[in-house]
Amino acid sequence: MVRVKICGITRVEDALAAAAAGADALGLVFYAASPRAVSIEQARTIQQALPPFISTVGLFVDATAEDIREVLAQVRLDMLQFHGNEPDEFCQQFGIPYLKAIRVRPGQDVNEAAAQWPGACGILLDSYRPGVPGGTGEVFDWTMIPVERKWSLILAGGLDAANVQQAITQAHPWAVDVSGGVELTKGRKDFDKINAFIREAKRV
Template sequence: MRYRVKICGLTDPGQAVAAAGAGADAIGLVFYPRSRRAVRVEQGAAIAAALPPFVSAVGLFVDPAPEEVERVLRGCPLDLLQFHGREDAAFCEGFGLRYLKAIAMGGGADPRREMEAHPAARGFLLDSHAGGKMGGSGERFDWGRIPEALERPWLLAGGLDPGNVAAALALTRPFGVDVSSGVETAPGQKDPRLVREFLDMVRQVERE
């Protein structure tokens, strides 16, 4: 099977072009001011504009006000929204755009229950963060807590890097993976070599 790969927390167009060139399916733009990887609307727009066709730009928010999401959407072309806080389905569906919902595995969330609560979500991220916080910590959760045969598409996130992504895929068999700190030299500074290594490991698993 082919695994989808999202590289999250990019902060300049060059990083986005390099990630896309390495084979990433999507890149994540963080619109959460408290994050060390946060971008301004104009930064996000420049990054999204640099992406080649068929690479998605995903905007990440954590418990935003509706006006904040709308402000970003007016200035930055996004393909999907990603909500990392306690947003309910009505809120997530209120912007006329497809969305992903993060599930706080570090906070003991029940993936099946969260998926049932968001019937319109296009996919989910099972991440190591606790409720009301965001990922990018470099920490992983206990993958053994993931229920078998989840029926909705989901991405594995939290603590992934080139050294462990193959084992993670073999154990959990997600729809795809999401990586941030595992391919960085500093918060928001993606290392092209690590990005390529990460993608190469994913594609190697696909061929096995």
């Protein structure tokens, strides 16, 4: 069964709603330019409120190692997610499993791109928009995802309850990642959309 990550959590009530709906992981955005960014204090409050067996993933975009360590000293993250130009060596230094996001461009060799991060436990494929490191709400061409791959695929980019089954059937990802597709407004989740998304994803 495909795993589901609800990203861009900013409120305790949204985190608890996602957990109750069956989310496997929640994403906390530590990128100040994002409308879904959280402070260390917000993230700690959310993390402490969670029930057991829900993974917390910290999302960073070209943050310094010092900034990441400051977060890790105060928030118990299970995984890191990098959306910038961080090389594999940088991503591995924290001793925590990490995901590397790749924004898929037309004509790109996705396997070749993924090979640049051999230490990643998964590769998250997202839509490309110049200057926007993620959360575009746009779907990319899923036919670009290689059928033969040696890495675990986390599929993101414009997913919602209406298209997630098609995405899973076509791309066969290990997990799907959604943010804007389950929101009322940026940074605030819609509980009905969360439930519908997870229900549709888990039915495949």
